Amino acid sequence: MQMKARCKGLVTLFTFFVLLGFHSSPMAFQRSIEENQYALWNAVATRAVKEARNLMGAPHPQDAVVLTNAGYAVVEGLTTEPCLDGLRQWEGATAGKRSLLEVHSARNSALWFFFFNRRTGQGVYYELKGQNISWIIGWLEYFRAPWIRRIIAALPTDQLFGEPAYEENILAEHLLANQANKDAWNDKVAAKVFGGREFAIVTIANGIAHGTPYDLIKSVQFHDHYCPGVTSGYLLANYLEKNFPLLVPGSAYFVLSIPPWCKDDALQILLNTTPGKSGYAVFYLSAADKGNLREEAKDLAGVFFRKNQSGKWEGVVLGFSFAKIEEMGGPTTAQGYAWESRLAMDLWLLDYLDQPELFINVIKTFELQQGAPSDWARVGVDPLDAAHLDLWKPASTP
Ligand SMILES: [Zn+2]
Numbered sequence: 001m002q003m004k005a006r007c008k009g010l011v012t013l014f015t016f017f018v019l020l021g022f023h024s025s026p027m028a029f030q031r032s033i034e035e036n037q038y039a040l041w042n043a044v045a046t047r048a049v050k051e052a053r054n055l056m057g058a059p060h061p062q063d064a065v066v067l068t069n070a071g072y073a074v075v076e077g078l079t080t081e082p083c084l085d086g087l088r089q090w091e092g093a094t095a096g097k098r099s100l101l102e103v104h105s106a107r108n109s110a111l112w113f114f115f116f117n118r119r120t121g122q123g124v125y126y127e128l129k130g131q132n133i134s135w136i137i138g139w140l141e142y143f144r145a146p147w148i149r150r151i152i153a154a155l156p157t158d159q160l161f162g163e164p165a166y167e168e169n170i171l172a173e174h175l176l177a178n179q180a181n182k183d184a185w186n187d188k189v190a191a192k193v194f195g196g197r198e199f200a201i202v203t204i205a206n207g208i209a210h211g212t213p214y215d216l217i218k219s220v221q222f223h224d225h226y227c228p229g230v231t232s233g234y235l236l237a238n239y240l241e242k243n244f245p246l247l248v249p250g251s252a253y254f255v256l257s258i259p260p261w262c263k264d265d266a267l268q269i270l271l272n273t274t275p276g277k278s279g280y281a282v283f284y285l286s287a288a289d290k291g292n293l294r295e296e297a298k299d300l301a302g303v304f305f306r307k308n309q310s311g312k313w314e315g316v317v318l319g320f321s322f323a324k325i326e327e328m329g330g331p332t333t334a335q336g337y338a339w340e341s342r343l344a345m346d347l348w349l350l351d352y353l354d355q356p357e358l359f360i361n362v363i364k365t366f367e368l369q370q371g372a373p374s375d376w377a378r379v380g381v382d383p384l385d386a387a388h389l390d391l392w393k394p395a396s397t398p
Contacts, residue, residue, distance in 0.1 A: 032141070038082040039145035040136065043152035044160070045070065045086025045113070048126045051157055052090070052115035055124050055166050059117040064091035065098075065208050067114040067201060069105035075130040076137040080111050090115055098214060101204065104224045114194065114201050118209040121171035125194040125201065126161040133160070165193040172206045172343055186337050199339050200225035203346055210347055219266035228345040229262025232301070232320050232359070235349075236263060237270040239356035240304055244316050247308050252279055254305040254313070254373035256383060259285040263301065263320070281377030283384075293384075297363050297391040299323075303383065305373040313373055317363040317389060324359045325349070364389060 058064075070083035084100065093099040111128040136143070136151060143151075152160070167188075169175075175185045189198045203226035207217060212226070216234045220226040240253065253273050257264050260282040273279035285293075285300075293300060299319030308314050326332045331344035352358055366389075376383040384391045 032144075035145050036140050036143055036148055037078055039148045040078070040133075040140065040152065041070070041080050041082035042086040043149040044111075044128060044133075045083035046089060046149075047152055047155075047160060048113045049087065049089045049115070051126065051161070051164065052113075052124050055164065056115065056117060056122045059091055059122075060119070061091040063117050063119040064093050065101070065116040065118050065205065066090045066093045067101045067103055067116065067204055069103050069109055069112055071102055072105045072107065073109050073111040074107040075111055075128065076134050078137060078140075083111070083113075087113065098208060098217065101208070101217070102221060103200065103204065104222050110195065112195060112197065114197075114205070116170075116205045116208075118205070121167075121169035121174055121209070123167050123170050123201070123205060125165040125197075127195045129160060129162050165195075167193070170202050170205060171209060172347055175202070176340060176344060182337060182340055186339070189337075189339060199227075199342070202339070203227065203343055206343060207346065210350060212346075212350060213353065215270060216266070216353070219269045222269050223262055223265040226346055227262050227342050228322070228325070228349060230266045231346065231349045231353075232261075232322070233263030233266025234270065234353065235356040235359055236301060236304075236318060236320065237267060238353065239318070239360045240271075242356070244304060244306065246306050248306075251307050252277075255280045256303040256305070256373060256377055257282040258300055258302050258383065259283065259290075278374060281374065283377075292393050294391050294393055297384075299361065300363065300391070301360075303373075303376070303389070305368075308367075313368040314366065315368065315373070316365045317391075319361045319363050321359050321361065328358070363391070 066087050068083065068087060070087070071079070071081040073080050084102070087093055087100055090099075095101075110130065113126045114123055115126075116123040133152075133155075136148065140148075157164070170185075175181055192198065194201050204217075204220055207220060207226045212220070216231065219230050219234060223230050246253065253271050255264075255267055255271070255273055257267075257280070264280075264282065268274050268280065271279075275281065290298070297317070297319065299321045301318050301320040303315050303317050305313045305315045322333075325345060325348070330348045331341050333341045333345075335341060336344075375381070376388060381388075383389055386392075
């Protein structure tokens with residue numbers, strides 16, 4: 001009886017496959033799964049583009065920008081990179097034109113899209129309700145690609161994306177124009193109109209609209225938002241290139257970041273020196289630790305090592321002063337909403353990217369007589385103590 005039931009099940013399954021037009025070879029089967037996965041995500045992105053166009057109209061191709069975490073987000077076990085091809089329908093957006101921007105996220109983040117017109121500032125945010133298409137994903141291998149496209153095209157918008165969040169103007173000139181505008185936008189930040197990504201989206205979109213260089217944008221994409229801290233990393237990289245360049249062809253910096261902040265994500269992108277490649281270490285400092293640093297080291301950012309021609313490592317200890325921004329008449333973090341001062345600083349700093357010396361000071365330079373920089377980052381070693389950099393105030397070694 002059991003045998004008979006199993007046979008019947010197999011026959012049904014076989015018929016099902018034949019009806020759906022599947023080929024019997026495993027290679028062909030694999031190809032059709034890949035094709036279906038591509039069709040699904042391409043259709044989801046295509047649908048989002050269509051919805052955005054209905055709401056905002058089609059921007060001029062030069063003004064169309066789209067931000068997304070497609071390719072990072074994994075939904076119901078499926079990677080989402082085919083969305084990136086679908087998003088090109090947003091008036092030809094591509095990475096090469098700085099109009100298709102992949103923003104780093106954790107795999108388990110919701111898949112999202114933000115369509116932006118960089119001239120008018122209009123933008124609309126869509127977040128996929130992954131649970132509502134899990135049934136399609138569950139049956140993916142039994143569908144054919146054109147069906148998937150048709151199903152996605154026919155789903156009610158709110159079932160696919162929930163309520164889209166449409167904003168008339170998110171350009172800094174508008175948001176920061178007066179207190180009423182600031183208050184109005186801050187209420188929307190509190191209400192998480194862009195799924196809690198308001199700061200990331202507004203700062204990155206404004207960076208694109210205001211001509212932030214692409215290598216800084218790459219750092220921002222990795223960091224997942226655009227803040228003055230990332231710019232400080234960009235300035236440090238510019239400083240190193242100008243004043244402490246690599247001396248040995250093919251060599252790389254070793255960075256000992258003390259303390260780490262947003263800058264470290266920029267440095268990894270710009271210098272391609274990472275912990276995974278044994279080129280990066282960080283030491284945290286508590287508020288008390290910072291208070292115990294010698295006066296000349298109060299803006300400490302880190303120690304940067306390069307190898308010289310004689311094979312020895314030399315280091316430069318650098319500080320970065322955010323206070324300098326205020327001294328120069330720039331925006332201050334003490335005033336206004338957190339997003340407000342940071343957005344203003346991002347844009348203000350754009351005028352000084354080629355003048356890193358304005359914010360960076362050399363605390364110390366030295367040469368390692370023996371060993372490697374990684375010896376300074378070992379458990380139990382304090383690189384700031386008297387045997388190394390000697391940057392603690394006397395009698396304050398923690
Ligand atoms: Zn940051």
